[in-house]
Amino acid sequence: MAKEGVDMTEETEYMIDRNAGKEAVNVESPSNAKEMRAVVLAGFGGLNKLRVSKKAMPEPQDGEVKIRVKACGLNFLDLMVRQGNIDNPPKTPLVPGFECCGIVESVAENTQGFEIGDRVMAFLNYNAWAEVVCTPVDFVYKMPDDMTFTEAAAFSLNFVAAYMMLFEVASLREGMSVLVHSAGGAVGQAVAQLCSTVPNVTVFGIASCFKHTSIKDSVTHIFDRNTDYIQEVKKICPDGVDIVLDCLCGENTGKSLSLLKPLGTYILYGTIGQCLSIFSMCDTCKVNPIKLYEENKVIAGFSLLNLLFKQGGCNLVKSAMDKLLSLYEQKKIRPVVDSLWALEEVKEAMQRIHDRGNIGKLILDVEKSPTPLMANDSTETSEAGEEEEEPEGDNDSKERMPFIH
Numbered sequence: 001m002a003k004e005g006v007d008m009t010e011e012t013e014y015m016i017d018r019n020a021g022k023e024a025v026n027v028e029s030p031s032n033a034k035e036m037r038a039v040v041l042a043g044f045g046g047l048n049k050l051r052v053s054k055k056a057m058p059e060p061q062d063g064e065v066k067i068r069v070k071a072c073g074l075n076f077l078d079l080m081v082r083q084g085n086i087d088n089p090p091k092t093p094l095v096p097g098f099e100c101c102g103i104v105e106s107v108a109e110n111t112q113g114f115e116i117g118d119r120v121m122a123f124l125n126y127n128a129w130a131e132v133v134c135t136p137v138d139f140v141y142k143m144p145d146d147m148t149f150t151e152a153a154a155f156s157l158n159f160v161a162a163y164m165m166l167f168e169v170a171s172l173r174e175g176m177s178v179l180v181h182s183a184g185g186a187v188g189q190a191v192a193q194l195c196s197t198v199p200n201v202t203v204f205g206i207a208s209c210f211k212h213t214s215i216k217d218s219v220t221h222i223f224d225r226n227t228d229y230i231q232e233v234k235k236i237c238p239d240g241v242d243i244v245l246d247c248l249c250g251e252n253t254g255k256s257l258s259l260l261k262p263l264g265t266y267i268l269y270g271t272i273g274q275c276l277s278i279f280s281m282c283d284t285c286k287v288n289p290i291k292l293y294e295e296n297k298v299i300a301g302f303s304l305l306n307l308l309f310k311q312g313g314c315n316l317v318k319s320a321m322d323k324l325l326s327l328y329e330q331k332k333i334r335p336v337v338d339s340l341w342a343l344e345e346v347k348e349a350m351q352r353i354h355d356r357g358n359i360g361k362l363i364l365d366v367e368k369s370p371t372p373l374m375a376n377d378s379t380e381t382s383e384a385g386e387e388e389e390e391p392e393g394d395n396d397s398k399e400r401m402p403f404i405h
């Protein structure tokens with residue numbers, strides 16, 4: 001069982017150094033600072049490729065706003081990026097992160113609708129894990145007055161992806177049934193909440209056993225990912241389910257398709273179980289189109305980041321975001337936050353996702369100082385100098401880690 005290694009030298013440098021907090025304080029006043037702190041991925045690989053460094057202060061170009069970041073979302077995808085385990089990985093060094101929130105600090109030309117002082121959340125095509133970001137207004141959304149920065153950092157990616165899959169790809173309607181993998185994760189919990197906004201929807205959640213007590217009220221039925229959940233679901237719904245949301249791929253694809261009702265929709269939206277750089281095509285999930293035709297099944301894919309940054313889908317996303325913000329204001333949805341971490345604690349945060357420990361979303365809180373106790377914890381549990389590339393630990397017997405944040 002592989003475990004992500006944590007480089008002890010770096011931990012000492014970034015986690016235990018009590019000056020780390022002061023470094024943040026010493027950054028010049030926002031208006032004239034030439035530098036800012038950011039998480040930098042020096043190269044693809046293990047946790048020791050991550051560090052917090054000073055970077056040149058970005059300035060907004062035409063159509064962009066400059067945001068003083070308060071908090072950033074940490075997603076499973078960020079672990080895959082760290083490993084270079086994505087399609088067409090960008091060049092390193094890079095600043096990771098696809099979403100953040102904060103306060104607009106300046107605006108360039110052609111940024112109508114936004115002004116200095118606005119509280120906003122934003123998608124970025126990398127570069128989100130920094131004290132300051134600049135991004136086109138097409139990817140920026142105003143936060144509701146009562147939304148906290150922690151909630152905003154946990155909102156955009158998970159809820160927009162969940163909403164578009166359920167309502168725009170699969171047309172979720174009253175009385176339908178939905179099966180979702182990783183139900184205790186950030187996307188899984190967003191899916192469960194959105195399903196509860198439609199009458200009489202049955203949600204089957206698959207998750208590690210130790211999460212069941214915490215999340216059982218968010219779904220209708222919950223199964224351990226190591227049980228034969230296909231048979232369990234069929235005992236309840238002999239005809240199968242209307243929608244399967246699969247973020248695992250691999251052997252799950254065939255199993256999930258077998259569980260679909262006629263006219264049911266299977267959506268692949270992640271590849272946790274697959275290594276894209278090794279498998280250009282996944283042999284276990286070959287689909288025969290004739291069988292789809294004969295069985296009346298729909299197979300779909302969804303990638304929010306591709307829709308936003310490669311396929312010009314920002315208006316579609318904006319309209320989904322408007323509906324989600326309305327649901328938030330009606331108090332029908334609320335992001336589930338697992339834990340907050342300082343930028344300097346990004347390695348520990350990633351380790352927590354890798355270890356399947358999170359329930360809901362992990363947040364990088366830009367104003368948080370690293371917790372010395374965490375440094376000691378990480379020192380005790382990490383193997384010095386080991387650099388492990390694959391997050392593949394199968395922590396079947398793992399209990400939820402005691403959590404001290």
Ligand SMILES: NC(=O)c1ccc[n+]([C@@H]2O[C@H](COP(=O)([O-])OP(=O)(O)OC[C@H]3O[C@@H](n4cnc5c(N)ncnc54)[C@H](OP(=O)(O)O)[C@@H]3O)[C@@H](O)[C@H]2O)c1
Pocket residue numbers: 074075076077157158161181182183184185186187188206207208211225247248269270271272273302303304305353354355356357358360361391392393
């Ligand atoms: N397509 C899109 O637009 C889009 C947008 C956002 C996220 N995603 C995808 O959605 C999935 C969930 O993302 P998230 O950020 O919300 O993560 P998450 O669900 O909060 O955390 C990952 C969870 O995945 C499960 N898991 C299954 N196999 C695992 C493995 N080998 N290693 C670690 N965890 C494993 C674990 O839950 P259990 O042990 O309980 O199963 C773990 O807690 C990811 O595949 C991500 O790439 C896609």
